[in-house]
Amino acid sequence: MSNDAPKQDSAAEAAGPNRRDFVKAAGAAGAAAATLSSHGPFVRRGKAAGEKIKYGWVGPGSRGFRLLERHMHKMDIGECVALCDIYEPNLQQAMELFEGKPTAYTDYRKLVEDPNVEAVFCTVPLFAHYEVTKAALEAGKHVFCEKSLVFTPEEVHGLRAVHEANPNLVIQVGLQRRYSDFYVAAKKLIDDGAIGKITHIQAQWHRNKSWRRKAPPEMEDQINWRLYRQFSGGLCAELMSHQVDVADWFIGAYPTAVTGVGGIDYWKDGRDIYDNIQLIFEYPGGEKLQYSSIMTNRHIEGRRISGDGCREIIMGTDGAIEITLIPGGEGMWFRDPMKEKMGEAKEADPGEAWKAGATVGSDTMEQGDGFPLIPGIKDLNGPDVGFIEKEMEFAKRWMYSKGIMTPEERQDPEYTELESFLTDVRDGGTPRSDIEVGLQDSVAVMLANLSMDEERKVYFSEIEEMGKDGMEMTQAAGAAKADD
16 A cells, blocks of 8 residues: 555645546546456356356345345346245245245255255344354355354354365355445545555444334344344444444554443443444554444534434545445545655744744645545546546536535445355355455454453454364364264
8 A cells, every 4th residue: 555645736735626636536436446346366167157146045134135125136147046034024025025936944054955055145143143154154055144244252263164164165244335336446546545644544333213123022132132242242243343344444454452432321221232332443553443333313523414424534644535335325535635754854934933832833734625536437537538528527526526416336335245246156256355354354343342341452362362262162062963
């Protein structure tokens, strides 16, 4: 990653973003969007280009059915051949969506053993992710699992071992920001040095609701599982996991330590997960992620957009990018070139008053207005772009900057990530949100909760010893059962 921002002349800096800035940003964003269709190296023999992937779906509940209804049943590359849920209304609803064609199961083990199933989608509650994913992999099925990938330290070590035994099976985690045009464009700008060296990231996901759903007493655990530690990682797993993944991706490293505070300070309704969390993650290069998630207010300082409460601000030595996937994607780039670099000494101005209490060396540079990231557009510097086309495109971008028009994703990142999984299964590709990304994200969730619970700084190296005894006991018990 480059630490040097694109050079700007003094007049351009004083005037703020101009025509040249838009062309530069557009070119970078266009190039970044082109990478959305690329995949990693082939790891096995692919299927025929027109052949559909036959998949089974475990857990068509609230999240699972949303993905099935909004995306999967419209997708030509895949065919749903099996559905599984222990809750009959969820299973029937999903079966009706596919006109009763898939085979219905109430036991996920029977679904993963179905010879017609090539890939398994896992959208069950977090505490059951590992058992379903492990069973599917051991049955030779590719797996898409919603975040967080695993729930406990034992499962971190266990899933790594299962993956090592089945290296040619695709494992993808539901971290859809890696499949967003806006986030890919932002990553390209950052890598090209547009904001200099990243030093801090601020992220928040604020809501103003209880997270509780109506449920009869006998189904409380099943319906409101997110509210209880026995089944859930709380705000860290459900919300923070997306945003710490953005920080990892943009910084290009995983955290080394985390510290934070949390509490159950408003929603005193029997839950035992925190209703507010404040965290600081430290990275190897000194970068910091400051994170906040609360459940009593969704305001975003300085801005107000419909459905807000969620954003990331990536701050570097030469600017910042503010970005969100909600509602539907938005990104802004703010230039703020650093006047002094490391190792440079500022010359004293003889006219300055050097005395106690005086403000010395104040920065007179105004930050100026930001302008939008515009993913998926054509590079206007190409030789085949005519004068009229350039003028029309620049006029459109100017309207974007004034809020008259809003740039949009080419397609919903949820659709993109699901389609990409099936494409990788068919063609032998490697997901952007692969098993290592998913495991590191899960570790961040576990250690953030541990930091708040134990009121101390927790180091990521601690995960290497956590859960090892439990995993070894489980493996021994499994071996003994096999011998019997």
